[in-house]
Amino acid sequence: MTGGEAAALLGVKPQTLYTYVSRGAIKSLPAPRGREHLYLRADLEKLRARPRARHPLGAVAASAMYAGEPIIATSITEITSEGPRYRGRLAAELASAGLAFENVAEFLWTGELHDAEPVRWNLEPLPMEARRLTRALNGSRGYAPIAHIFSLFALSIGMARGSRVERLRSSSTVLAARQVIQAFAGCFGYLAPARAYVPCASAEPVAAAVLRASGVARSEEKLRLVNGLLVLLADHELSPATFAARVAASSGADLHACLVSAIEASSGRNIAEIYDRTEDFLRGAKSKAELMRRVRELQAVGRAPPGFNQPIYPRGDPRAPYIFELVRRAGRPSRHLDVVFDFLDEVDGQYELKPRMEFAVVALAQALGFPRRAAGGLYILARVAGWVAHVIEQRLSSALLRPRAKFVE
CATH class of the missing domain: 1.10.580.10 (Citrate Synthase, domain 1)
Structure with missing residues (x-):
């Protein structure tokens, strides 16, 4: 099925379809002619049969083993709409307070916080x-x-x-x-x-x-x-x-x-390599227009730009804007970050793409002058x-x- 047919079958936007593909829930293959991709109907029907697949939050739980029901009890970290809480303390607040990583x-x-x-x-x-x-x-x-x-x-x-x-x-x-x-x-x-x-x-x-x-x-x-x-x-x-x-x-x-x-x-395509692909996506871009062109080129072949739309956070990964806010408060001038911020506003407005933590880490690492591939190491x-x-x-x-x-x- 074509991208348009696949999105219509699931009742979702093309961006959500690309999210399913990037998470492995749907396989895509290059079309014999042109630059379009085709999507396996069996995968689409399987996904459509799930009650939550037609819900706007369907990408959060595309399968039982990905962000499904809790299977292990823990008192270490809880995921909330404001980001992770470590033993009841919001991670963003701990970072904002300037507590050392140690x-x-x-x-x-x-379980003891020495502050x-x-x-x-x-x-x-x-x-x-x-x-x-x-x-x-x-x-x-x-x-x-x-x-x-x-x-x-x-x-x-x-x-x-x-x-x-x-x-x-x-x-x-x-x-x-x-x-x-x-x-x-x-x-x-x-x-x-x-x-x-x-x-x-x-x-x-x-x-x-x-x-x-x-x-x-x-x-x-x-x-x-x-x-x-x-x-x-x-x-x-x-x-x-x-x-x-x-x-x-x-x-x-x-x-x-x-x-x-x-x-x-962590080392594979769906975790640490997201940092590498995001780094490659941003590298060398001199303007917002150039980054938007790269997004359109990827979507034309059925691929989502890396570093966007974390399914755990359907309304956007709260850690990414927090990192960007840290940079803004530091008042660090950077042409690279200015381009990134303008691009994020544009791509959210046009495609409803919201940056994940990986995108923010890569952008910050590049702005600070870290060597290539350092973001995944961080x-x-x-x-x-x-x-x-x-x-x-x-x-x-x-x-x-x-x-x-x-x-x-």
């Missing part, structure tokens, strides 16, 4: 295995996704702590988590021109370490912006990667194995805080997470 991370892990002064972590040195890894990767000119580099470091740090049983019995989860986050901050050096690991300094804020490793000149304004970004990204309830971490934890895996499960679950680094909290919580349950499948012919 304070928020330990709040997620322990009198910034928490500073002593340096947790890399073990010999991880130091060997830094030497092997330093100066490498081949492209390696930052997610895979993070996984290598997590595994090398974990293996240095002995067997799985030894790690579970003897290691402090909080100290181990600090060590991983500090190591990941240093890995941003592999994205910078020198392509080399940049170790954290003792008591150095994580946001400052990331800026330094990335080769971005530090200022108090940049530090506040990056720190606020990390706070907003720290957790988002039961995302696919978080679910993977909890499944691994329920099986008895150690912390580092759980983190690798989450990192690699997401993973920040989300380690949430994954650790979920691993800790899952370990308190003796249940093995083992969903059942419904066999169909």
